Amino acid sequence: MSAPAAAPAPAPARRDPFPPNWPARAAWGGLALYALYAASTLEVTWERFVYGLGNGARFIGRMLPPDFSKTELLLRGLIESLEIAVIASAVGILLAMPVGLMAARNLMPRWLSWPARGLIALCRSFHAVIVAILFVKAVGFGALAGILALVVSSIGFIAKLIAEAIEEISLKPIEAMRAAGASFGGVVAMAVVPQVLDRFVGFATYQLDSNLRNSTMVGIVGGGGIGATLFTAFQKFDYDFVLAILIAIIGVIFAGELLAGWIRDTFK
Amino acid sequence: MAAPAPAGAIAADGRALSIRDLVKEYRPGQPVLAGVSLEIAGRGLTAVIGPSGAGKSTLIRCINRLVEPTSGRILFLGQDLAALRGAALRRARRHIGMVFQEYNLVERLSVMENLLCGRLGxxxxxxxxxxxxxxxxxxxxxxxxxxxxxxxxxNRRADALSGGQRQRVGIARAVMQEPDLLLADEPTSSLDPKTAVEIMELMTRLAGARDIPVIVNIHNVELARRFSRRVIGLAGGKVVFDGVPESLTEADLNRIYGGENWQEAT
Known part of the structure; x- marks a missing residue:
């Protein structure tokens, strides 16, 4: 504590403005040590990394230049992925609305909100790819399995956000409508929906965006779409075609991002 | 007492409200309303005054059952409101308009849509x-x-309006119900003094045009005196004053609000 411009009055006791947080420091130190230990057990060594780099360079070399000659295969995969994403988003969002409403603890009795929250938690437990594997086993290869998998994850995500949005609304207009003799449905239509609508549009466009990305992935495990094409190309070592698919996916995701932004602006 | 009223035109005394031994305990053994009995005539404005926590808001909300009474009876239009459930309760509520301190409009809806919310019943x-x-x-x-x-x-959105304008919408929404009774819970407490008078005038005028009784919780004793034909003083969950505004004395106010020093400060 050196203070040249200090007041003449002597400081009564030295006060530390930034006291050290020893437990936090210990935790960071422990984390660093564990990371080193984990790396040693997994044989993550420098030599292994350098060897990997060389392999990666050869892989990239075989990818270039991208091969766009199988246009029909590429387009068919992309269109199927788009269809999977749009159908899954539409069905998922539609189903998520009642589930989200039921899960809102400020409007619903416990005996209804807890099962609904349980359903949401179940839908959110697994990644879409794992759910897709389950559905591929259940209903067979193809787009249906991918759609069902994405519907499940859409319900989990959207219903949770809807429930949270409803739990944050003002209850005062609801009180006024109940006082006027409104039924529950009337309250939902005029007091709940208007208060959550613009946030809901945001959730829905985000979910469409996210389903677009995930729809390219469920194909890898047999859920149809461009993912299936990608997986086949990998297995056939058609790395130049793989790169073409990856570029096409990036283009679609980018277009989806623009579309979602446009939808949000329209509804504002 | 009020006979069961026909559905159409209701005579003035047909709209009388009778509250009998009304008790409300949010926690057992701690009554907010400790046995309130009131006969309220079928027309004119009744002001309920009393300190915060006296049970004014609870009393008014027990009438349209936004608050569940613990015991007692509330007779209106030939029914015991305290005993109604489900659809019957909703039908009874259609006849009771309510105006709120914070207007309770849907901010994102237009003024027109807010008004039509009064028809949701x-x-x-x-x-x-x-x-x-x-x-x-x-x-x-x-x-x-x-x-x-x-x-x-x-077509304006409700959140674009001033406080006084919002309360006008709140009153219009209540009147849209074509009510037989108007309840108002601190309708002027969030407003400036001039707007508060305008709101009281508007409520009195609209209720007078329909010839329906009005019950208003109000903090402002002067407004209560000026607009009501009857003042009810509530303290500790009990009626401690009941009379015409002209008969309300300093001593009564001390009894209602407790203590004496508060009046010197104003």
């Missing part, structure tokens, strides 16, 4: 959602907006 959820309200109700809403001086505001 008569309109199915689907028709409300599709905005397919009765054209006669819509006509009435426009006329009512002219009456409250908001004729040009029908």
């Amino acid at each position: 008569y309109v199915s959820a689907f028709r409300a959602w599709a905005r397919r309200f009765d054209p006669a109700d819509i006509e009435r809403a426009f006329a009512l907006l002219d009456t409250v001086g908001l004729g040009d505001f029908a």
Whole structure:
């Protein structure tokens, strides 16, 4: 504590403005040590990394230049992925609305909100790819399995956000409508929906965006779409075609991002 | 006492309200209303005054059952409101308009949509959602907006209005119900003094035009004196004053609000 411009009055006791947080420091130190230990057990060594780099360079070399000659295969995969994403988003969002409403603890009795929250938690437990594997086993290869998998994850995500949005609304207009003799449905239509609508549009466009990305992935495990094409190309070592698919996916995701932004602006 | 009233025209005394031994305990053994009995005539404005926590708001909310009474009876239009459930309760509520301290409008809806919320007791959820309200109700809403001086505001969003304007919408929404009783819970407490007088005048005028009784919780004793034909003083969950405003003395106010020093400060 050196203070040249200090007041003449002597400081009564030295006060530390930034006291050290020893437990936090210990935790960071422990984390660093564990990371080193984990790396040693997994044989993550420098030599292994350098060897990997060389392999990666050869892989990239075989990818270039991208091969766009199988246009029909590429387009068919992309269109199927788009269809999977749009159908899954539409069905998922539609189903998520009642589930989200039921899960809102400020409007619903416990005996209804807890099962609904349980359903949401179940839908959110697994990644879409794992759910897709389950559905591929259940209903067979193809787009249906991918759609069902994405519907499940859409319900989990959207219903949770809807429930949270409803739990944050003002209850005062609801009180006024109940006082006027409104039924529950009337309250939902005029007091709940208007208060959550613009946030809901945001959730829905985000979910469409996210389903677009995930729809390219469920194909890898047999859920149809461009993912299936990608997986086949990998297995056939058609790395130049793989790169073409990856570029096409990036283009679609980018277009989806623009579309979602446009939808949000329209509804504002 | 009020005989069961016919559905159509209701005589003035048919709209009388009778509250008997009303008790409300939010926690057992701690009554907020400790046995309130009141006979309220079928017309005119009754002001309920009393300190915060005296049970004014609870009393008024027990009448339309936004608060569940613990015991007691509330007789209105030939029914015991305290005993109603489900659809019967909703039907009874359609006849009771309510005005709130914080207006309780849906901020994101237009003034017109907020007014039509007063008709939700008569309109199915689907028709409300599709905005397919009765054209006669819509006509009435426009006329009512002219009456409250908001004729040009029908398509404005409620959150674009000032406090006084919002309360006008709140009153118009209550009147849209074509109520047989108007309840108002601190309708002027969030407003400036001039607007508060205007709001009281508007409420008195609209209720007078329908010839219906009004019960108003109010903090401002002067407004209570000026607009009511009867003042009820509530303290500790009991009625400690009941009379015409002219008979309300300093001693009564001390009894209602407790202590004496508070009056010197004002």
